[in-house]
Amino acid sequence: MPYRLEVENLNVYFGESHILNDINININNNMVTSLIGPSGCGKSTFIRTINRMNDTIPTFKKDGTVLLDGKDIYDPKVDVVDLRKRVGMVFQKPNPFPKSIFDNVAYGLRIHGLNDKDIIANKVEESLKAAALWDEVKDKLEMSAMGLSGGQQQRLCIARTIAVEPEVILMDEPCSALDPISTTKIEDLIHKLKNDYTIIIVTHNMQQATRVSKYTAFFLHGEIVESGLTDKLFMDPTDKRTEDYITGRFG
Amino acid sequence: MNRIISPKNSQKIMKTIFWGSGIFTMFLLILVIGYILVNGLPVVNLNFIFGDPIDNGASGGIFPFIISTFYVTFVALVVATPLGVGGAVYLAEYAGENKLVKAIRFGSEILASIPSIVFGLFGFAFFVVYLNFGFSVLSGGLTLALMAMPTILRTAEVSIESVPKSYSEGSMALGASKWQTIYQVILPAAVPGIITGVILGMARAVEETAAILYTVGAALQAPVSIFDPARPLPLHLYTLATEGISMPNAYGTAAVLVILILIITIVTNTLVDRYTKKMMGR
Numbered sequence: 001m002p003y004r005l006e007v008e009n010l011n012v013y014f015g016e017s018h019i020l021n022d023i024n025i026n027i028n029n030n031m032v033t034s035l036i037g038p039s040g041c042g043k044s045t046f047i048r049t050i051n052r053m054n055d056t057i058p059t060f061k062k063d064g065t066v067l068l069d070g071k072d073i074y075d076p077k078v079d080v081v082d083l084r085k086r087v088g089m090v091f092q093k094p095n096p097f098p099k100s101i102f103d104n105v106a107y108g109l110r111i112h113g114l115n116d117k118d119i120i121a122n123k124v125e126e127s128l129k130a131a132a133l134w135d136e137v138k139d140k141l142e143m144s145a146m147g148l149s150g151g152q153q154q155r156l157c158i159a160r161t162i163a164v165e166p167e168v169i170l171m172d173e174p175c176s177a178l179d180p181i182s183t184t185k186i187e188d189l190i191h192k193l194k195n196d197y198t199i200i201i202v203t204h205n206m207q208q209a210t211r212v213s214k215y216t217a218f219f220l221h222g223e224i225v226e227s228g229l230t231d232k233l234f235m236d237p238t239d240k241r242t243e244d245y246i247t248g249r250f251g
Numbered sequence: 252m253n254r255i256i257s258p259k260n261s262q263k264i265m266k267t268i269f270w271g272s273g274i275f276t277m278f279l280l281i282l283v284i285g286y287i288l289v290n291g292l293p294v295v296n297l298n299f300i301f302g303d304p305i306d307n308g309a310s311g312g313i314f315p316f317i318i319s320t321f322y323v324t325f326v327a328l329v330v331a332t333p334l335g336v337g338g339a340v341y342l343a344e345y346a347g348e349n350k351l352v353k354a355i356r357f358g359s360e361i362l363a364s365i366p367s368i369v370f371g372l373f374g375f376a377f378f379v380v381y382l383n384f385g386f387s388v389l390s391g392g393l394t395l396a397l398m399a400m401p402t403i404l405r406t407a408e409v410s411i412e413s414v415p416k417s418y419s420e421g422s423m424a425l426g427a428s429k430w431q432t433i434y435q436v437i438l439p440a441a442v443p444g445i446i447t448g449v450i451l452g453m454a455r456a457v458e459e460t461a462a463i464l465y466t467v468g469a470a471l472q473a474p475v476s477i478f479d480p481a482r483p484l485p486l487h488l489y490t491l492a493t494e495g496i497s498m499p500n501a502y503g504t505a506a507v508l509v510i511l512i513l514i515i516t517i518v519t520n521t522l523v524d525r526y527t528k529k530m531m532g533r
Binding site: 051095 | 531
């Protein structure tokens with residue numbers, strides 16, 4: 001099976017500082033890959049390179065290639081709008097728009113030109129169901145999303161992301177602002193979603209990495225120290241630094 | 252420890268001072284508004300509000316001047332709001348930090364602090380004479396627009412900048428273009444602040460006298476076309492008082508002006524509150 005994402009010799013700079021150093025990683029289709037590592041090691045920068053969110057930073061520079069389905073996403077011919085439709089993102093802090101629950105999910109559909117009210121309503125329902133939020137909000141779709149709890153807001157953001165039918169979903173520490181019960185719900189959701197989506201999740205929680213992901217990559221100082229099957233990486237790491245990190249000796 | 256005043260007492264003293272300042276401000280407001288209402292309300296009745304002036308306003312009503320106020324203010328806002336909000340969007344979202352942006356910001360600060368009589372002279376020289384708009388609603392409205400625009404621009408810029416960055420990131424990550432993000436996420440979230448700016452600009456336009464003194468004329472009839480001369484309430488008030496036509500009617504006009512401003516402020520504040528509550532789900 002071909003890889004969904006292939007990253008080759010990727011270097012990222014913000015001005016003078018070298019943030020990512022020669023990253024090579026292949027991400028499998030319809031599986032969950034965890035990115036672990038101490039704060040400031042470049043995990044977030046890495047996933048923001050995959051949907052080109054770093055483009056908004058004026059000092060951003062990169063070399064190397066990032067291939068999505070075999071095509072270079074930094075090719076000048078690539079439409080960033082189209083790329084971000086295919087590579088969705090869920091942020092660390094839930095960030096619903098100050099609009100109604102319905103409009104939050106419908107937003108992505110509408111900006112991509114969908115106007116038919118019935119189709120939008122169906123998609124919204126479908127997406128909220130897929131994000132395991134429908135039962136909690138079906139009677140108050142017109143209410144502002146800002147009135148939901150943090151965990152519900154994060155599931156709404158996931159619903160909003162899957163509504164536009166991406167292939168890849170990037171999650172940047174999606175549970176770090178949530179309580180344990182909400183975290184469990186999001187993890188259950190990730191298990192459900194992995195059949196249809198390729199998920200890359202940044203996490204500081206190593207138990208979470210072992211619970212949700214098949215593959216794991218360990219980042220340190222802007223490099224990938226080790227990557228591979230999650231079980232292997234946690235049970236039998238090849239690199240001393242990985243072992244030190246996962247046993248809690250630093251980080 | 253040998254303190255002159257204990258922390259507990261200094262806390263009490265400072266609290267009293269702050270409380271006093273607050274109460275004093277309220278007191279001044281009530282004093283000014285109260286004075287005007289007490290002196291002005293006795294002449295305010297339906298005839299005064301809806302009647303035409305007789306003998307230059309010595310008796311009769313002020314209806315043409317109320318119409319003038321709304322008309323001139325409307326023209327000012329129709330011009331100043333899009334320019335102010337547009338400029339604010341440019342400064343907050345597109346411009347980044349460069350010399351042009353600093354110049355625009357500096358320019359709008361200077362504009363906001365120029366005395367209104369100077370705007371009046373400029374309006375006379377430029378709109379009335381050079382563009383040949385004459386003494387008219389248009390000349391007055393445009394002059395007021397110049398004055399209101401910097402206020403609207405700065406307030407709108409601050410409120411656009413205070414929209415959390417996470418909103419626009421969420422929108423961009425869904426594939427929205429910059430403009431879609433601005434139009435559908437950032438501006439709706441900034442609306443309460445933008446409206447506050449428009450209200451501040453409008454308050455400046457409604458109450459302004461000096462800037463319209465040389466631009467709007469002094470008609471006693473209600474204006475119909477934008478090229479007609481007009482006489483907004485502050486100008487009428489100024490004429491009544493300085494030419495010694497009628498002090499009671501001057502107070503009456505002032506009372507109507509104050510009440511109008513109060514009504515506009517209260518109504519928009521209520522609407523903005525309701526909008527914010529709906530948006531934020533409280």
